[in-house]
Every structure is written in C-alpha cells, then in structure tokens.
Amino acid sequence: MPYSVDEFAFDLRGSQAPSDVWVTSGWTTVHAPPGSVCGVGGWFAPPYAAPDARLAVELEVDGHRITDGAAPGVAGTGLLHAGGTWWPGRIVRDGTYHRRHRGELISLQVRSTLTPLYGHAGFVLEVEIANRAGRDVTVTLHPHVAPGGPRRVPLGEWGWVPPVPGPAAVRTGQGAWQAGDVTVELSHEGLRQDLPAGGTAVFALAVRAGAGTSSGRPRELAAESAGRSEVRLARALARVPRLSSDIPGLEAYWRGSLVSGLVCLWDNPGFITSPFVATSGLDGGALCAYAWDTGGYAPHLLTLMLGDAATAVLESIMKVDLTRHYAIAPNGTGLGVPYAYSGWSLVTLATAVAAHLGLSPSLVTQLHDLVEGLDARFTPAGALRDYGDQYNLLEMRSTGWEHVVASPNAERAWCLDRLAELSEVSGARLPAGDLRARARDIRQAIARELWDEEAGWFRCRYPDGHTEVVRHVQAFDAMRSGACTPEMAGAMLGRLRDGSFLAPYGVSAVAADDRVHYELGDTDWSGGGAYTGEGPQLALTLWEQGEPGLAWEVMRRLLWMGRHFPYFPQDHYCDRPAAPPAGRRINIVAGLAGAEAILTGAAGVRFRLDGSLVVSPAALPGGHVELTGLGYRGRTIDISTTSGTVTVDGRPRKAGEVIG
Known part of the structure; x- marks a missing residue:
C-alpha cells in the first residue's frame, strides 16, 4: 500500500531543525517562526522572493487584545505556543490562552494551519479558535502584514545564497502593497465572529504576490494546494517501497530520509525541468541543482521518485559547462566553480537512470565526452x-x-x-x-x-x-x-571505532584522533560531524564490502535523526543529537542517502545496468526489516531481511538470483 501524507506527520515538539521550520508546496516555501502560533515569516516562490516578510496575528476578545508569540517565562502572557505537527505541504501549530480579565475568564484553544500555495506565490493561514469558557464571546482577528522588500529575482540568479530583500514595499490600499512590479495582497473571509460557549470559529487569510492580484478565496486556495501535495507525494513515492521494522527508530529514519528528497522537488513549469531537484531550497538558499548531490548520494532513490523525468534531470545538468560550474540555477544557468566530483556524480546518476529506464547510445557518448572534458580540466x-x-x-x-x-x-x-x-x-x-x-x-x-x-x-x-x-x-x-587491496581495506576499517571516526550520533568527517586536521568549526567536512550524505554512504560502502556488522554500527548511530528532524539538514553533529545553528542550509537532498543505504545495502538490492536485478537481503541485528512495493521496470518486488525471501509480482524468487 502506498504512503499517504498523514504517515509523514512529524511532532514539532521533538524538532532539532536548524533555523526552525519551513514547509513547501513545491511552488512556494514559507517559514513558521519559533514560539508563534499564528505568525508567518519569509517566503520564496521563484521568481518571487520575500525574505523579510512577516505576518503577525493579534486576537481581540470582547475588546481585550491578545498578542501571539509570547516571550518565555512569567512575562509571556499572550497566546502561548503549545506544539504542533509538520506534514509535507502544511504546518499545524497549537496554542492556548487561559486568563481572567476583570473577573471574567477568557479561555481559548487556537490552532493554525499554514499552507504554502501551489500555482500561486504566497500562502494561506487558517486560524481555528475554540471558546472553552462558559460564556459567549466575540472574536476579532487583527492581521499585521509587513511585506518587507519583495522582489522578482530572475531564475538564473537563484544560487547558493538566499535572495536578499529589495526596496521596501509601499502601501497602495487596504490590504495591498507595491514594490516595483511586484504586488502583495492580503485577502480574508471575514475577521470577526460571534463565538458561543463551547463553539468554534475558523478564519482564513491569504498573502499572495505577483504582477497583479490573484483570484480565489483563501480556503479554496489552501484546499487546492493540499490536494496538490497529496498528488505530488503519491507520484514521487509510487515506485518507492514501504518499510516496516521493529528496530527502534528505523521506520522514522526511513520516512525522514524520503521527506528529505520530497522537499527538494519543485514543480514550477518555468524551471528547466519539472520536477526540478534543488540541492536545498527551503530557505531560498541552494535552490539550484548541484551535480554533486543530485547524482552522487542517492541515485536510485532519486530515480525511483522522478520516474521518466530522471532522464531530463540528468540531461539538464549535462548541458552546463562543468569545467566552469558545479550547479545549475532553476532555468539551467551555470553557477559556481568547477568541482572535482562533478563527473563522478553524473556517471553515478547515469548508471541509475540506465538501470531503471535505459540510456540511448548518443547520451552515453555525450556523457563520456563530458567526463573526459572535465578530467582534462x-x-x-x-x-x-x-x-x-x-x-x-x-x-x-x-x-x-x-x-x-x-x-x-x-x-x-x-x-x-x-x-x-x-x-x-x-x-x-x-x-x-x-x-x-x-x-x-x-x-x-x-x-x-x-x-x-x-x-x-x-x-x-x-x-x-x-x-x-x-x-x-x-x-x-x-x-x-x-582502489584498495584487502590489506589496505583492513587497515582502514580498523579506524571505524569510537574515538576515531565513530561517535554516538554518527561519524566525523575527520577522525577525532587526527590531531592535525580535526576541528569543530566546520561540521560539514572537518570534524565533529559530517555532511548528511556521508554517514549513510559509508554504511552502504561497508555493506558493499561485505562488512554488515560494521555497516550496522554506522547506520544505527544515525537513526535518531528521524525522531528529531522533519527533514534532514545539510550536516549534523556526531557527538550530540543536533545540527549546527542558522548559517547552514537547513535541508539537503543528500538526506535521501539514508534510504539509499537501507534499500541497496541492508536489503541487498542491486540494480544492474542491463535492467536486471539481484536481491540478496541479509538479516539485521536486533530486528526485522521488510520492504514492500518496490517498483522496477514494471515489476513489484517485496523483500524480507528476516527470512531472506524475495518475491516478484507475488511469486517467490531465490535470494541472489538474477531477475531479468
């Protein structure tokens, strides 16, 4: 049975996400500020960028004003944040207010749903208020929009750094602002309701940007975008297997890894491909496609998600001059400097595309020429x-x-x-x-x-x-x-121990006992943690090398990530369950490497260039793993690591047998 959106629900009380939490529709990405029940921060919907935009909501109950985002401690007497849930495509936040004023109790339960729009630049905020007091009240919402400096940024300029604000927007009317050729509009479906004791009221606000105003009521826009999220998720996961396991944390890690890929897929028809695979993008930064992580870390999972579109993604990156650039902007413009790993990354993706879909002779020749040109660089x-x-x-x-x-x-x-x-x-x-x-x-x-x-x-x-x-x-x-003889490999594997490469919550990019090079300021590549794709790729390497015990030693140290991140960040610490604070990209497509390691390593799935398949599952310490519904070249494959069984279209096959 395919996954549903609800199965990817993440309890935000456990979040360790750096820079707090963002959510995307694949068209718009928007920030939910910390400690706020109804507040909204910056947002991006290429070509539109509103990095410093803000929406604050103040409640009024029978003339008493209640602010949102109360400060911690006894001084914080406004609407109190009480947790929430993140899903692909929306965030729900909960709040409570329970205080007496002039002898009368005001008791409200507040729930907001923040939905980034699909097909429009902007978002919808729905606010549901329940009256828990034993008397009737009148509730009024006071939205305060600060549009900041929204601007149109050409698609070729969306690179590593998030777009900066433009000149401040100027108010042009009630709920309308203008910044150059960008119009920002606030619309709603009423801001005042009488609320009986025990009753519930729902308000809906929409903030949109563009060259002019857009049509559609806020709730209709939110429902349309939520529906698109369901469709996008179903399309991307149609061939991806469902994982079930009694190993603590493994199912959550698998889902978190899948989500890390989902939030990097963009559907804008103005992009060079649709879907377009961004390296990061949730906070507007790295909304470009690197050859490095697009192809290098999870080529098979990404190809399963993209389906036939994987060939176009491969070709789009091949069009850029990799002797000068490492990435492409959403419109295909080359970005950055030449990178040593770009050729390998493209060949890695090409091998996956060949296995799942096939490659034409001309594309293989073009790939060869590109790699040789980069090599000569x-x-x-x-x-x-x-x-x-x-x-x-x-x-x-x-x-x-x-x-x-x-x-x-x-x-x-x-x-x-x-x-x-x-x-x-x-x-x-x-x-x-x-x-x-x-x-x-x-x-x-x-x-x-x-x-x-x-x-x-x-x-x-x-x-x-x-x-x-x-x-x-x-x-x-x-x-x-x-590149290693058995003797060389044996010496290197001896370093996979605590106090060297291994730590309680992952691996260190530089071994902790390398006193010359190990440091804690660059978690990405220099120590104290690693780029998020490296830990699972090391585990996959060890499974491929016939070292399942060591592979699991690495993989089990990463499972905490599924409990603490709604989507995986660019890098994370290995000595504590956390990621570096703001300043790093908050999500990364290489988070898919976790699922890649489980599928092609732990479950032993080998996709072959001629379109055949070999599956050699091996038992994992401490529990069972079953993968069901893997779609490959029109077949459906189910795998159990406990029994070592493999079925193709419901018929049992021998483990290790070539499935043509």
Whole structure:
C-alpha cells in the first residue's frame, strides 16, 4: 500500500531543525517562526522572493487584545505556543490562552494551519479558535502584514545564497502593497465572529504576490494546494517501497530520509525541468541543482521518485559547462566553480537512470565526452590528476586533502569502468578496452604512489613534493571505488571505532584522533560531524564490502535523526543529537542517502545496468526489516531481511538470483 501524507506527520515538539521550520508546496516555501502560533515569516516562490516578510496575528476578545508569540517565562502572557505537527505541504501549530480579565475568564484553544500555495506565490493561514469558557464571546482577528522588500529575482540568479530583500514595499490600499512590479495582497473571509460557549470559529487569510492580484478565496486556495501535495507525494513515492521494522527508530529514519528528497522537488513549469531537484531550497538558499548531490548520494532513490523525468534531470545538468560550474540555477544557468566530483556524480546518476529506464547510445557518448572534458580540466600527474586546492575539493579549513588525492582519483577509475559498461549495454561505440585499461592504471597508481603502509592510510601529494596524511571519511570512497587491496581495506576499517571516526550520533568527517586536521568549526567536512550524505554512504560502502556488522554500527548511530528532524539538514553533529545553528542550509537532498543505504545495502538490492536485478537481503541485528512495493521496470518486488525471501509480482524468487 502506498504512503499517504498523514504517515509523514512529524511532532514539532521533538524538532532539532536548524533555523526552525519551513514547509513547501513545491511552488512556494514559507517559514513558521519559533514560539508563534499564528505568525508567518519569509517566503520564496521563484521568481518571487520575500525574505523579510512577516505576518503577525493579534486576537481581540470582547475588546481585550491578545498578542501571539509570547516571550518565555512569567512575562509571556499572550497566546502561548503549545506544539504542533509538520506534514509535507502544511504546518499545524497549537496554542492556548487561559486568563481572567476583570473577573471574567477568557479561555481559548487556537490552532493554525499554514499552507504554502501551489500555482500561486504566497500562502494561506487558517486560524481555528475554540471558546472553552462558559460564556459567549466575540472574536476579532487583527492581521499585521509587513511585506518587507519583495522582489522578482530572475531564475538564473537563484544560487547558493538566499535572495536578499529589495526596496521596501509601499502601501497602495487596504490590504495591498507595491514594490516595483511586484504586488502583495492580503485577502480574508471575514475577521470577526460571534463565538458561543463551547463553539468554534475558523478564519482564513491569504498573502499572495505577483504582477497583479490573484483570484480565489483563501480556503479554496489552501484546499487546492493540499490536494496538490497529496498528488505530488503519491507520484514521487509510487515506485518507492514501504518499510516496516521493529528496530527502534528505523521506520522514522526511513520516512525522514524520503521527506528529505520530497522537499527538494519543485514543480514550477518555468524551471528547466519539472520536477526540478534543488540541492536545498527551503530557505531560498541552494535552490539550484548541484551535480554533486543530485547524482552522487542517492541515485536510485532519486530515480525511483522522478520516474521518466530522471532522464531530463540528468540531461539538464549535462548541458552546463562543468569545467566552469558545479550547479545549475532553476532555468539551467551555470553557477559556481568547477568541482572535482562533478563527473563522478553524473556517471553515478547515469548508471541509475540506465538501470531503471535505459540510456540511448548518443547520451552515453555525450556523457563520456563530458567526463573526459572535465578530467582534462585538472592537471595530469602521471596516471593520476592534481585536483588543486580546497576551491575545487572538500572546502576543509586546514591544509591537507588537496592536489593529488586518492579520492576523487579513485572515482575517475570507477567512472571509466562504468562508461565502458554503459557503452556495451547501450550500443554506444566507446573504446571500452582502453577505458578499462586506464581505470586499472589509475587504481595501481593510487596504491603505489599514495598508500602509506606504515600509517595505514592514503597520503595527499602536493606539487612541491609535500605530503600529508589526513584521516578523512572521503578515503572510504576510494575503497568503495575499488582502489584498495584487502590489506589496505583492513587497515582502514580498523579506524571505524569510537574515538576515531565513530561517535554516538554518527561519524566525523575527520577522525577525532587526527590531531592535525580535526576541528569543530566546520561540521560539514572537518570534524565533529559530517555532511548528511556521508554517514549513510559509508554504511552502504561497508555493506558493499561485505562488512554488515560494521555497516550496522554506522547506520544505527544515525537513526535518531528521524525522531528529531522533519527533514534532514545539510550536516549534523556526531557527538550530540543536533545540527549546527542558522548559517547552514537547513535541508539537503543528500538526506535521501539514508534510504539509499537501507534499500541497496541492508536489503541487498542491486540494480544492474542491463535492467536486471539481484536481491540478496541479509538479516539485521536486533530486528526485522521488510520492504514492500518496490517498483522496477514494471515489476513489484517485496523483500524480507528476516527470512531472506524475495518475491516478484507475488511469486517467490531465490535470494541472489538474477531477475531479468
């Protein structure tokens, strides 16, 4: 049975989301300020941006004003925030007011529903008020709109940093403001109601922006957008399996991982693809598609979600000059600098698209030419490449993982092998033998030139001969790409222990016992935590390497995230269950890597380039896992890691059997 929206409900009382909580319709994304029951913050609906917009709601009961967002402590005597629930497509917040005034009790239960609009730039706020006092009252809503500096931002300018406000909007009438060619409008369905004892009243407000006013009553707009959320979720999850497990936290983690992908999908028909896969985007930042995380971390889950649109997403990124850019804006404009991992990321996505949908010979040839062009962008160092400094690599703040490094040189070899396979499967006429020979030479050079047997780790080599050993999680990607002998792998795996790479709540990008490079200021890549895709990708690597015990040691340390994040942030700490505060991107498409690791690692699903499938489930410590309803090339696959059984369209198949 497919997932419903309600199954992704998240209790906001447990949220550790940095920068508080946002919600998206796939057209508009909007902020729910902390501590507020009815307040609304900034919002984005490309090309429209309203980063400093605010909506505050004040209640009036029989002439007594009640403010929202009461301050903590005894001084906070307004409407008191009492929790809420986040769903894909809406946020519900609860509040309470229970005080006596002039001998009369005012007791209200307040519930607001914030719905970002689909097909319109803006949002609807519905406020439901229940009168708990034993007398009739009259309730009036006083909305206070501060539109800030809304502006139209060309689609080619939506990059890493959220758009800044434009000139302040000017009031042009009752509930209307103008900023350049952008009109902001507040509409409602009445602001005053008589409320009998025990009765309930519902108010609805809409704030919209555009070149002119829009039609539609607020409640109708909210219902339409909620319906679109149901449709979008059903479409994206139609081929994604349902997970059930008695392992504490695993089901919540799986759902949180899926949501991390869902909130990165945008449907605006003005974008280069629809859906468009943003790297982040909820707070208006990184509303662009990186080759790096679009393709690199969860290619199979993303392809399952996108369906036939996955090919267009792959082609859209291939159109940009990756020798100059790392990402595309929503209209396909290239952004940023050349990035060392872009070629690998595209080949990774292409292998998934080939397995699920097939690739044409011409697209495989185009991919080969693109990868070769990007490869030529970096300076040769024998069979290896010099990838320069942090500008093109991991952005560590210390000197270390730079220039001639094991990763991404190992990924180069992996790409060449995959291109050879893609050529053979698709009928493209690539020089497969030469590609495989070059891949072999690269792997041999990595082992010969970069492996330090005494240190049991790779060295990074600078042009002047200086070398460094950086115990970085990226080295395990070199293992995954086939650059390690069993002896090398054994030495590296010995570092997967507490006090080195492992910590109670995840992995550290730099091992804690690397005293030269480990630091706590850059959780992303330098220590004290890691980029959100790295932990599950390490677990997947370990399952692929035949190390299920170590794989589970990594994966189980990540399960807390499903309980504390409605969607996964860009990076998180590994020594405590939290993420860095504001200043980082608050969501990341690489959060899908968790589901990818469970599906293709723990459940042993191997999607093959020729369209066949091999499933080799293995039992997990401490409980069972069942995946039902995996859709692949018109078939439906169900998997149990407890019994090791696999069924295809209801018929049992042997584990490890090639399913054609």
